[in-house]
Amino acid sequence: MNADRKRGGLPVWRHSVGLTGRHAERELLDQLVAAVTHAGESRALVIHGEAGVGKTALLDHLAAHAPGCRVVRGAGVQSEMELAFAGLHQLCGPLLDRLEHLPQPQADALRTVFGLRTGPAPDRFLVGLAVLGLLSEVAQERPLVCLVDDEQWLDHASAQVLAFVARRLGAESVGLVFAARVLSRDLDRLPALPLAGLPDDDARALLEGALAGPIDEHVCDQIVAETRGNPLALLELPRGLTVGEVAGGYGLPGAVASEGGLEETFRRRVEALPGRIRQLLVVAAADPTGDPALVCRAAGRLGIGPGAAAAAGDAGVAEFGTRVRFRHPLARSAVYRSASPEDRRAAHGALADATDEHVDPDRRAWHRAQAAPGPDEDVAAELERSAGRAQARGGFAAEGAFLKQSALLTQSPKRRAGRALAAAQALINAGAVDDVRDLLTMAESGRLDDGQQATVDLLRAQLAFVTSRGGDAPALLVTAARRLEPIDTGRARATYTDALLAAIFAGRLAGSGGSVLEVARAAGAAPRPQHPSRVPDLLLEGTAAGLHTGYAAGVPALRRALAGFPTDLTAGEQLRLMYLANITAVRLWDDEQWELLSARYLDLVRGTGALGELPLAITARAPALLLAGDLTGAAALTDELEAVKEATGSGIAPYGAMGLAALRGDTAEAADLVAATIDDATRRGEGIGLVFTGWAEALLYNGLGRFDEALAAGLRATAYDEDLAGLNWVLPELIEAAARCGTTAVASGACAQLAEMADATRTDWSLGTQARAQALLSTGEAAERLYREAVARFGRTRLRVDLARAHLLYGEWLRRERRRREAREQLRRAHDLFESMGATAFAERAWRELLATGVSARKRTVAERPEDLTAQETQIAVLARDGLSNPEIGTRLFLSPHTVQYHLRKVFAKLDVTSRSQLDRVLPSDPPVDSR
Structure with missing residues (x-):
């Protein structure tokens, strides 16, 4: 670089001295x-x-x-x-x-x-x-x-x-x-x-190597100590000293180790420059592109000639070559901050004029905004137009940034409020919520009309739900929906639907006014749609009726809603409602719709690239595979969810992983997952998490035959029963545990709740579950008839786990009735199903019962992942076995195709196979369908 000579006879400093130490x-x-x-x-x-x-x-x-x-x-x-x-x-x-x-x-x-x-x-x-x-x-x-x-x-x-x-x-x-x-x-x-400062010896070497003349030893030691070995400070600090101060030790500098001190060093250097060169540097600092032609055009608009660039380069602050490059980001910051507001606005104005509005309209709008001395409707409108283009490229966060700046430059209170609210909505959609509260305060600083106030309430409610899915959100959403009723019926009804989902999530941890009964009562009174009822309307009406009037009241509308899914919806509506549709299928005990909807949800998310929805889609799909007995597929999805959470930062609770650990009988993993989920759900106010942790614990302990612990878990999970449909998984666990412990009153009460849902839905899943539960409390011919009904009904569903459990309970009952040969038949079917799934705990329970009937045959090993494969290798191997290409596997697991191929080579070597087609014979396959 060029030499730089300062006042007072400062020696020549060499700017580039190589890398010292390190x-x-x-x-x-x-x-x-x-x-x-x-x-x-x-x-x-x-x-x-x-x-x-x-x-x-x-x-x-x-x-x-x-x-x-x-x-x-x-x-x-x-x-x-x-x-x-x-x-x-x-x-x-x-x-x-x-x-x-x-x-x-x-x-x-x-x-x-x-x-x-x-x-x-x-x-x-x-x-x-x-x-x-x-x-x-x-x-x-x-x-x-x-x-x-x-x-x-x-x-x-x-x-x-x-x-x-x-x-x-x-x-x-x-x-x-x-x-x-x-x-x-x-x-x-x-x-x-x-990276810390250089050690003292290296710091001295750097300092001495950067000087063209000698330095006093005491001055050197002082500079090294005060800069704490910071290389930039070592190079820049002596530039403010004279020859005498450096060589003779006079006038030692003050400490400059801080970032602010370094910036101050650059600032003093810039302030010593002539005005036109300072202004050129301000223009360069305001332009992030480093385009010398653009800077030159902007400088020309300020009357700065081309010779100023050479003089600015000689100052040692920035280089003007094929790119404009500052010596250090602190130099750029010092130039920009030391400029007066008028000079900064002038620089941005010149850059805006020099920027082609057809080639880069958004950067031009941004410069115009920085150049504006105050509110400017023309600039605010241009930023508002840019917001749409920014959203198309960078998503809602980019849109929100432009709209926020537009609002700041808007003088009309009403228009400013509208732009602030639009910015807040965009930022909530982006999950970038840090500025939302400030934007809402900005909007409320003026007089709002009813529609704008309703939007404020809605955004505050959405903010509460997005940030925690906690107990405050349901009541806030109801308040927003009520404000919207006289203004926009469609938005009001959509907000009531969101409130119902929020209330289901919050459960027992809902805040005042946000319980499922209170929210359902408000949603049930929502104004009717101005068109024939569509799927969104039926979901709202059926969910509200089922929670407020009674479970059976909501079934007809909800069935019609699921029947119209997805043909009655746009792609955007499908994505918005798909999670609610999935849990509705579960709450209706409709395993066929659950299978179709959960598979479609996952395909829709992957097909549209809406990977931000992927955690919810996996959470809906993994339990469907789990209860269908495809533990291998469920495990692959739970592993994928971990990859998604790592990649996206999602904090969704590991519901599928808890159920998987419970069926496998893995007490340590289940305990860790349950404890972490309870802490997280309680902190955020997500009461449904407490129901699912209780279900997972009860399932685990029923499989292990530790019925007293299963009973305690089931009672904790069902302590809050305002949402009956939310208990449909845990009630069967509670009934089995209570029956085994002789707590017949508890079991009978839970059976009555189960019967209410079974009588309303009349599906094989619900009726099979009811028959199995009633059989536990019955004797003689009634018990046998109910066990046989349970086996037959589950055999007509996809629910392999429930079918195997029906065989197990029937076999256990037959053994107690001393009908050993018939018991062995049922228990062997149960054991074979559990073993093929990998449901270790229940397989062990079935095997113990078989031994009690006099069976002496050697037990087969429960199918598990090949021990030599890592978890990621198993995921990749299973997906390759199922026919996915390397790019498709990479998309699923957030890996490049080349990394997938690398892992597949290791899989082939470990399993001693040479092609994908051979994976099917060495990996566990899905359990067979057994409808007997």
Whole structure:
């Protein structure tokens, strides 16, 4: 770089002195490169430390010492934090020639967010999968190293996607290295390299190597001590000293170790520059693109000639070459912050004028907003128009950012309220709720009409439900729905439906005015729709009637609703109502509809790329497979859910995993899952979680034959019975445990509740469950008739677990009746079914009963996953066995196809097979259907 001579005879300082010290850090980076280039592995790393500590220098070292690798770089820019996917575009822009090799939905997702095509905003996790696939494709040609500087200033969308990719890297030959000041929540689970100041010897060497003349030993020691070895501070601090101060030890500086001190050093340097050069630097600092042509055009609009760029470069603050690059982000920050508000507005105004409104209308709108001295309706309207385009690329969070800025520049109180409410709704939809309360306060600062006040109430209620699914949400949603009634009947009814679902979730932990009975009473009085009843109307009316009037009252409407699903709905309505439809099928004891709806839900989410819905879709599907006896499939989905939760940060309760652990008889895992779910559900106010933990415990202990513990769990789960349909899984467990413990009053009361639902639904599932429960309390011919009815009814369903349990209970009863031969027949059927499923606890219980009948045959081993395979290898092997391609498996498990292939090679070696077609003979298959 050019030399820089200061007042007072300051010696010439050399700006580039190489990387001093950092031997351990360099060795770690060399190991990362070796793993990527030689071992074919992928690695992620976060280098974090204070400003100026040398993070960028280590990235530069890595870029220069990655032989055979392609290196791409990107960086967060503070002024671009509101522009969705700006940082990602920096990194991936040079790689887009490989887009055509991605699956079409993934390629389209990237084209959309980068503005190469129009279309609905893709799910951010689909974008993450697309970036993972893109990096993997590029790395096929040669290993790829991606460097991301200043991660703390990435826009939120880019930060989320890149963190997602970093967590899912496997065997693609990709290195992804971040530099950040602090470990963000997105990056805190990645391998990290904390960076502190240089040791004293290295700090002295750096300082002395950067000086063109001698330095007094005492001054050197003082500078090293005060900077605490911060390399940037070591290089910048002496620039404010004269030759005499450096060489003779006079006028020692004050401490500048802090980030603020470093910025102050740059600020003083900038303030010493002529006005026109300062203004040019302000323009460069306000432009995040680094485009020298754009900066030059903007400077020209301010009357700054082309010669100013050379003078600005000589100042040692920024370089003006093929890109405009500041010496350090703190230099950019110092330039921008030290400028007067008028100078900053002038810079943004010039950049807006210099930006082509057809090529980059949204960045132009953003500059215009920063240039506005006060409310400006023209600019606010332009931002509002940009919000729609931003939503198409970056989703609701990007839309919310533009609408929030639009609201801030709006003078009309009514229009400002409308834009603030639109911004709040977009941010709630995005799950980015930090600014929502401030936006609602902004909206309420003026006089609201009834519709706007109703929207405020609705958004506050949605905020409560989204953030915790807790006890406050039901009552808030009812309040919002009541306000909407005279304004918008359709929105009011949709809000009542949300309130009912929230009340079902909250259960016993609902706040005042939010119990299922109170919410159902309010929803039942909702104004009638202005059109013939459709599926959404029937779901609302049936759910409300079933909770308020009585279980049977809701059945007809709910059956009609499920019968119209999905033909009577748009794709958007399907996604919004699909979870409610699934739990409605369960609450109606309709296993056929549950099977169809849960499978469709999963397919719909995957097919549309709405991966944010995936945790709920898996939660609906996994128990359906579990009760159908497909424990292998349920296990694959629960493992997938863990991958989804890791990738997305979802905190959904592990209901499927609890049931799986209970059926397998895994007391330790079940206890851990139950304890964690109780703590989480209680904290958030999700009372339904307490019902499901009680069900899982009762199921576990019934399988183990520990009936007193099963009884205690069942009583805890059913202590709150205002929502009868919510108890349909736990009541049969309570009845079996109570009957075994001789607590006939408890068992009879639960049987009566079960009978109320069975009489209303008349499905084989409900009637079979009722028959099995009544048989436990009956004797003689009545008991045998009921057991046979239970076996016959469950044999007509998909519910293999319930069928096996009916055989087990019938066999146990026959043995007590001393009918050993008949008992052995029933118990063997039960044992074989349980064993084929992997339901270990119940299989052991059936085997003990068989031994008691005099059977001496050797017990077969319960089918489990091959011991040599890891959990992830088992997932991949099962999906490959079921016919999924590598890209399809990668999409399911958030892995690149190359990582899938890597694991499959290991699976083949461990199982001693050579092709996918052979997996079927070495992996557990689904249990056979037995309708006997």
